[in-house]
Amino acid sequence: MDIRELYIKPQEGDKVTFLGRVRSNRAGKKVSFLVVNDGTTMNDAQIVYKDDLKNYEEASKIRVGSIVEIQGTIHLTPDRPQPFEIQATSIECLDEAIEAYPLQKKEHSLEYLREIAQLRARTKTFNAVFKIRSIAAFAIHKFFQSQNFVYVNTPIITSNDAEGAGEEFGVITYDSKNNPLTTDFFNKKASLTVSGQLNAEAFAQAFKKVYTFGPTFRAEQSFTSRHASEFWMIEPEVAFNTLEDNIELIEAMLKYIFKDVLENAKEELEFLDENVEKGLVQKLEKLSTEKYVVNTYEQVIEMLKKAVDNKEVNFENNDIHFGLDLGTEHERYLCEVINKAPTFVTNYPKDIKAFYMKLNPDEKTVAAVDLLVPGIGELVGGSEREGSFDKLMKRCEQMGIDPTELDWYIQLRQYGYYKSAGFGLGFERLIMYITGMTNIRDVIPYPRTPKNLLF
Amino acid sequence: MDIRELYIKPQEGDKVTFLGRVRSNRAGKKVSFLVVNDGTTMNDAQIVYKDDLKNYEEASKIRVGSIVEIQGTIHLTPDRPQPFEIQATSIECLDEAIEAYPLQKKEHSLEYLREIAQLRARTKTFNAVFKIRSIAAFAIHKFFQSQNFVYVNTPIITSNDAEGAGEEFGVITYDSKNNPLTTDFFNKKASLTVSGQLNAEAFAQAFKKVYTFGPTFRAEQSFTSRHASEFWMIEPEVAFNTLEDNIELIEAMLKYIFKDVLENAKEELEFLDENVEKGLVQKLEKLSTEKYVVNTYEQVIEMLKKAVDNKEVNFENNDIHFGLDLGTEHERYLCEVINKAPTFVTNYPKDIKAFYMKLNPDEKTVAAVDLLVPGIGELVGGSEREGSFDKLMKRCEQMGIDPTELDWYIQLRQYGYYKSAGFGLGFERLIMYITGMTNIRDVIPYPRTPKNLLF
Numbered sequence: 001m002d003i004r005e006l007y008i009k010p011q012e013g014d015k016v017t018f019l020g021r022v023r024s025n026r027a028g029k030k031v032s033f034l035v036v037n038d039g040t041t042m043n044d045a046q047i048v049y050k051d052d053l054k055n056y057e058e059a060s061k062i063r064v065g066s067i068v069e070i071q072g073t074i075h076l077t078p079d080r081p082q083p084f085e086i087q088a089t090s091i092e093c094l095d096e097a098i099e100a101y102p103l104q105k106k107e108h109s110l111e112y113l114r115e116i117a118q119l120r121a122r123t124k125t126f127n128a129v130f131k132i133r134s135i136a137a138f139a140i141h142k143f144f145q146s147q148n149f150v151y152v153n154t155p156i157i158t159s160n161d162a163e164g165a166g167e168e169f170g171v172i173t174y175d176s177k178n179n180p181l182t183t184d185f186f187n188k189k190a191s192l193t194v195s196g197q198l199n200a201e202a203f204a205q206a207f208k209k210v211y212t213f214g215p216t217f218r219a220e221q222s223f224t225s226r227h228a229s230e231f232w233m234i235e236p237e238v239a240f241n242t243l244e245d246n247i248e249l250i251e252a253m254l255k256y257i258f259k260d261v262l263e264n265a266k267e268e269l270e271f272l273d274e275n276v277e278k279g280l281v282q283k284l285e286k287l288s289t290e291k292y293v294v295n296t297y298e299q300v301i302e303m304l305k306k307a308v309d310n311k312e313v314n315f316e317n318n319d320i321h322f323g324l325d326l327g328t329e330h331e332r333y334l335c336e337v338i339n340k341a342p343t344f345v346t347n348y349p350k351d352i353k354a355f356y357m358k359l360n361p362d363e364k365t366v367a368a369v370d371l372l373v374p375g376i377g378e379l380v381g382g383s384e385r386e387g388s389f390d391k392l393m394k395r396c397e398q399m400g401i402d403p404t405e406l407d408w409y410i411q412l413r414q415y416g417y418y419k420s421a422g423f424g425l426g427f428e429r430l431i432m433y434i435t436g437m438t439n440i441r442d443v444i445p446y447p448r449t450p451k452n453l454l455f
Numbered sequence: 456m457d458i459r460e461l462y463i464k465p466q467e468g469d470k471v472t473f474l475g476r477v478r479s480n481r482a483g484k485k486v487s488f489l490v491v492n493d494g495t496t497m498n499d500a501q502i503v504y505k506d507d508l509k510n511y512e513e514a515s516k517i518r519v520g521s522i523v524e525i526q527g528t529i530h531l532t533p534d535r536p537q538p539f540e541i542q543a544t545s546i547e548c549l550d551e552a553i554e555a556y557p558l559q560k561k562e563h564s565l566e567y568l569r570e571i572a573q574l575r576a577r578t579k580t581f582n583a584v585f586k587i588r589s590i591a592a593f594a595i596h597k598f599f600q601s602q603n604f605v606y607v608n609t610p611i612i613t614s615n616d617a618e619g620a621g622e623e624f625g626v627i628t629y630d631s632k633n634n635p636l637t638t639d640f641f642n643k644k645a646s647l648t649v650s651g652q653l654n655a656e657a658f659a660q661a662f663k664k665v666y667t668f669g670p671t672f673r674a675e676q677s678f679t680s681r682h683a684s685e686f687w688m689i690e691p692e693v694a695f696n697t698l699e700d701n702i703e704l705i706e707a708m709l710k711y712i713f714k715d716v717l718e719n720a721k722e723e724l725e726f727l728d729e730n731v732e733k734g735l736v737q738k739l740e741k742l743s744t745e746k747y748v749v750n751t752y753e754q755v756i757e758m759l760k761k762a763v764d765n766k767e768v769n770f771e772n773n774d775i776h777f778g779l780d781l782g783t784e785h786e787r788y789l790c791e792v793i794n795k796a797p798t799f800v801t802n803y804p805k806d807i808k809a810f811y812m813k814l815n816p817d818e819k820t821v822a823a824v825d826l827l828v829p830g831i832g833e834l835v836g837g838s839e840r841e842g843s844f845d846k847l848m849k850r851c852e853q854m855g856i857d858p859t860e861l862d863w864y865i866q867l868r869q870y871g872y873y874k875s876a877g878f879g880l881g882f883e884r885l886i887m888y889i890t891g892m893t894n895i896r897d898v899i900p901y902p903r904t905p906k907n908l909l910f
Contacts, residue, residue, distance in 0.1 A: 002663065004603065019695060021871055039662040040603060065871040095842070097871035118654075118863045119870065121661035130658070134606040141596050148459065148495060151589040155901040156611065156670045157624075157647075157685055159908045169612075171647065172625045172635060173674050180625060180635040185674060185684075186908035192612075192626065199573075199901055199910060203585070206576035207494040208457065215611045215669065219628050219640060229640075230612055240474060387550070408573045408910050415574060416476055416520040416552035446610040446654055453614045453641035455654060455863050 004040035006074075010084045014074040019094070020045060021067055021122065024105045027060035034059075034091070036068060042124060042267040047072065049088040058093070064104055065097030110442055117446050117455055125275065128268035129435050129443055132261055136431060139260035140213060140234055143253055149236065150207040153214060154196030159188055160406060166194040167219040169229075192217035195424060197235050198356070198409045201385060204237035204420050205412055211236040213427075221450050225439040226376070228428060230448040237422030243367045243384050246421040247344050250371055250380050251292055253425075254342075258288035261434055277436025284434065292342040295334075297365065298322065300345050303338055304330055313337070325352045331377040342373045355395045358384040358419075369423070376433050382423025389413035459495035461529075465539040469529040474549070475500060476522055476577065479560045482515035489514075489546070491523060497579060497722040502527065504543040513548075519559055520552030565897055572901050572910055580730065583723035584890050584898055587716055591889060592882070594715035595668060595689055598708055604691065605662040608669060609651030614643055615861060621649040622674040624684075647672035650879060652690050653811070653864045656840060659692035659875050660867055666691040668882075676905050680894040681831070683883065685903040692877030698822045698839050701876040702799050705826055705835050706747055708880075709797075713743035716889055732891025739889065747797040750789075752820065753777065755800055758793055759785055768792070780807045786832040797828045810850045813839040813874075824878070831888050837878025844868035 001018050020036035023044060034047040047070055049059060062068060071090040077083065102116050103123065113120040120126045144151070157171050168191035172180045183189055196212040203210045212235040219229065236249065262269065262284055273280040295303070305320040307313045315329050324330075326345075335343040347365040350357070357366035367384035386392045392410055396403040403410055431443040441447040446455045456473050475491035478499055489502040502525055504514060517523060526545040532538065557571050558578065568575040575581045596606070612626050623646035627635045638644055651667040658665045667690040674684065691704065717724065717739055728735040750758070760775040762768045770784050779785075781800075790798040802820040805812070812821035822839035841847045847865055851858040858865055886898040896902040901910045 002603075019873070021873075040664075067871045067873055095872045098869045101870055118657040118867065119661075121658050127661065130607070131605055131662075133608075134600075137606050137608075138596055138600045141593055145589075145593045148457075150586055151592050152585070152900055153588075153592075153670070153687055155685060155903060155910070157672070157903050157908065158910075160910070167628070169640070170627045170629055170635060172627055173622075174625055180627060180637055182635055185624070185905060186903075187906045188908055190908055202573040202910075203576050203900065206574075206582065207586070209495075215608070217612070230610060232608055412573065414553045415556055416522045417550045418474070418476075418522055445607055445658065448610060448612050448641075450640060451642045453612065453643055453645055455610070455613075455615070455657075 002040040003036070003038045003043065003045050006045060007041060007043050007083075010074050010076065012074060012076045015071070016074060016086065017069070017071045018045065019067065019069050022062055022064050022097075024064060025060065025062050032056075032060050034062070034068070034070075034088070036070060039122070039127060042128060042271055043082075045070070046082050046085040047088050047091070048075075048085050049091055053088060053091065055091065059091040062091070062093050063097050063099060063101060065101035066093055067095040068093055110439065114441055114447070115454075121445070124271060126442075128265075128271050129431070129437060130445065131268050132265045132272075132435055133431050133443065135261055135264050136257055136434060137213070137427070139257045139264075140211075140253070142260070143256045144209075144211045144236065147209065149209040149211045150203070152196075152200055152203045152210045152212055154193070154199035154212045154235075156193055156215065157186075157190050158193045159186070159190060160193075160198060160409075168192060168194060169217050169219045192219075194218060195233065195235065197237065197422065197424065198406070200235050200237045200422065201420060202409070202412055204239050204422070205415075205418060208239045208418070209236075210238075223450065225441075226429065226432075228440045228444060228447055228449055231440070231444065232427035234425040234427060235422060237420060239418035239420050241384075241421035242419075243346060243369060243421060246382050246384065246423060247294065247346075247369055250344070250369075250382065250423055250425075254371075254380075254430075255288045257430070258284045258434070262288065272436050280436045287342065290341060292344060292371070293335075293339040294344045294346065295339075296346050297348045300326070300330075300334055304334065307333070307338070323349050323351065328377040331372040332374065335372045336374040340374075342371060342379075345370050345372060350395075353383070355399045355401055356383075356385050356392065358386045359391055359395070367421075373433060376429055379429050379433065380423050380425050382421065384419065384421040387413060387417050387419045457495040458491070458493045458498065458500050461500060462496060462498050462538070465529050465531065467529060467531045470526070471529060471541065472524070472526045473500065474522065474524050477517055477519050477552075479519060480515065480517050487511075487515050489517070489523070489525075489543070491525065492577075494577070494582060497583060497726055498537075500525070501537050501540040502543050502546070503530075503540050504546055508543060508546065510546065514546040517546070517548050518552050518554060518556065520556035521548055522550040523548055565894065569896055569902070570909075576900070579726060581897075583720075583726050584886070584892060585900065586723050587720045587727075587890055588886050588898065590716055590719050591712055591886060592668070594712045594719075595666075595708070597715070598711045599664075599666045599691065602664065604664040604666045605658070607651075607655055607658045607665045607667055609648070609654035609667050609690075611648055611670065612641075612645050613648045614641070614645060615648075615653060615864075623647060623649060624672050624674045649673060650688065650690065652692065652877065652879065653861070655690050655692045655877065656875060657864070657867055659694050659877070660870075660873060663694045663873070664691075665693075678905065680896075681884065681887075683895045683899060683902055683904055686895070686899065687882035689880040689882060690877060692875060694873035694875050696839075696876035697874075698801060698824060698876060701837050701839065701878060702749065702801075702824055705799070705824075705837065705878055705880075709826075709835075709885075710743045712885070713739050713889070717743065727891050735891045742797065745796060747799060747826070748790075748794045749799040749801065750794075751801050752803045755781070755785075755789055759789065762788070762793070778804050778806065783832040786827040787829065790827045791829045795829075797826060797834075800825050800827060805850075808838070810854045810856055811838075811840050811847065813841045814846055814850070822876075828888060831884055834884050834888065835878050835880050837876065839874065839876040842868060842872050842874045 020038035072086040371380035475493035527541040626645040826835035
């Protein structure tokens with residue numbers, strides 16, 4: 001049985017058999033203690049064994065990391081931290097770890113554990129983080145599927161240069177002499193996608209409500225704790241949604257995920273609350289119920305300017321003016337100090353946003369929305385999409401985008417166009433926010449960053 | 456409201472308002488008929504409008520593909536194929552399609568529709584296929600999550616050459632003069648993954664039960680109807696599973712998916728049964744209950760040899776002998792003619808299988824299992840993994856694999872190794888099997904194949 005099952009309703013005297021990995025083995029002359037975990041729960045099994053065990057000598061030498069099969073009897077221990085212990089009647093070592101097993105009982109730094117990413121999920125911290133990642137991923141599917149959204153797998157290899165932004169990786173083949181062939185396989189230059197949005201938009205025109213959930217890529221030389229070269233995005237797109245509908249959907253989705261994780265990852269969150277971010281559970285409870293703030297970009301500029309003018313804050317960039325592309329310092333000050341809550345910022349200046357965003361009647365802003373959250377900054381970015389063929393062509397021109405490269409996308413406006421809105425949620429940023437981990441390398445199983453391609 | 460909702464409990468005289476896309480507009484002098492669909496269901500809304508409508512003239516000219524808002528009253532029509540029609544009180548054209556809208560009412564070939572992949576989900580066939588794809592994807596998550604499997608996002612960009620098989624795409628960056636830089640970004644050569652298995656195996660050592668669900672890639676010049684350059688795989692891995700457990704898990708997973716789709720995609724399956732593969736629903740019902748056959752590879756060779764010797768069949772390759780890598784013709788004959796059922800084939804010769812598969816005591820076969828299904832051939836491939844460090848090193852040597860390239864993976868056998876088994880399911884092949892579509896290009900939203908990179 002799994003150790004997770006042992007914890008469901010342990011009864012005094014119950015006979016149990018289970019497998020697990022040794023976390024520690026504290027051997028005495030007559031009584032010894034083994035701590036075993038099998039990854040199905042944060043909880044360990046505490047095993048007591050005595051010198052009446054026929055292989056006592058041998059058992060007391062089992063190394064950390066080894067796999068053991070335990071037979072024994074449950075003894076309830078209501079006055080100790082763990083609710084029960086196992087009195088072993090048999091301990092068998094199924095596979096012995098070498099002495100140089102890299103995860104000994106002491107504390108290891110996150111940096112060290114990144115170098116052994118193939119093993120780090122065996123530690124409690126990463127067991128919790130990756131379990132929560134899995135639960136959150138499933139929560140996202142449940143949220144959208146229960147509302148009849150269609151899951152669309154948008155392509156990874158693409159010839160679109162979607163946003164005119166984000167550096168792209170090239171996809172190539174090699175000839176027999178190992179020379180790169182850049183256009184040979186597809187008859188054109190191929191890249192790794194930076195976003196599935198344009199492809200998803202076409203499907204929203206067919207199904208009304210769709211979402212993607214897949215990997216995206218950036219070939220930028222970013223060495224920050226919030227950027228990775230490969231990360232997963234969720235990109236919902238809904239025909240007929242307005243900016244307000246979009247905001248409602250973002251908030252509903254996030255609250256659903258927070259509630260789901262609070263319900264289904266109790267042990268994991270409690271562990272992280274104690275060891276990684278104090279107050280984590282309370283933060284998530286608040287996030288799953290409180291109302292998020294909505295500010296226009298113009299209001300934000302005013303508020304930040306006032307704070308600078310009144311010397312309430314000193315940013316690295318104090319030149320706050322309409323047209324400024326907000327930095328993380330501004331975003332975090334807004335939601336951490338001014339609003340003390342997740343904050344939607346709407347109607348950004350058109351010049352700092354993507355070509356496909358819907359131009360507002362003022363002709364200087366677009367119907368965009370970003371969600372900024374304390375500790376992270378931008379978590380979600382979205383917009384209404386420009387529905388007018390002519391306006392979209394004009395935006396391409398103004399922004400130096402060759403519309404023939406994206407004709408299939410732009411032409412959607414000629415083939416009967418529902419208006420449409422959607423957003424992108426960076427999955428790793430969400431997991432950082434939920435787990436309290438502060439480096440993106442620690443929330444994705446095998447992180448890819450510049451100069452770093454292990455495993 | 457969605458047209459899907461209209462169909463839930465239509466009541467005579469109910470007033471309704473909805474949006475949709477025009478499938479056809481058959482205009483008469485006094486009475487006209489509009490067929491509208493919004494993608495939320497296979498069913499269309501049939502709208503009757505008469506010359507008392509204030510914009511009758513205008514409405515009768517609305518083109519196919521355009522977006523309309525309809526207000527009207529439900530009139531039940533129990534003696535007609537559709538259960539109700541809408542008597543329109545208002546028809547407003549929200550966005551007009553151009554006259555050259557590529558999806559006119561006539562039948563279009565699948566080949567033609569591939570060239571307009573951004574629009575094809577608007578047709579009934581592709582609406583059904585991609586809805587089923589979404590439902591099946593969710594069913595897979597439900598199946599594994601309900602059994603406490605942890606979903607692991609294994610990396611897409613990799614430096615592993617996982618199976619020593621499968622041609623890989625290279626991942627590069629470009630310098631400012633557009634010259635390819637093959638090792639610059641990561642300081643080593645990078646490729647697109649052909650399988651997440653090795654990475655998932657390491658996580659199974661931590662969590663016991665894990666699964667992946669993500670894109671994988673092959674740079675092979677395959678122009679068949681069953682191969683794509685980019686496709687999605689599901690790769691579960693379970694610590695302590697034997698070959699028999701693995702077979703049980705495969706069968707349970709498939710039956711769960713078939714049942715789920717039968718329950719949640721009734722309309723879509725009925726449409727495909729009528730238009731794509733006669734008997735589809737019955738096939739899936741049978742597949743979700745019947746017992747699948749299990750044969751050893753040795754038995755299969757005997758049966759095929761006997762069939763050839765008795766002139767019951769004439770393969771392109773009639774040289775049936777132990778060691779033969781079964782072709783699709785052999786696989787299909789086995790499950791379509793001999794067994795007439797999905798067939799697990801076990802214990803293949805080691806020389807035709809991957810290095811990581813567990814060597815059987817006979818030392819000539821490995822504990823591998825493929826699932827072959829009628830009409831498709833191989834749907835699933837899996838195995839127990841070699842747990843012995845020494846044997847695995849020896850297999851690498853025999854197969855010309857440099858073990859230092861995969862040291863992190865091979866070393867798992869030194870760090871306390873649960874035995875482990877898992878498999879890979881090609882998601883597109885599964886969707887072909889469920890929908891009856893015979894070309895892989897028609898079950899993935901934007902297919903990528905050699906010389907083909909559109910959208």
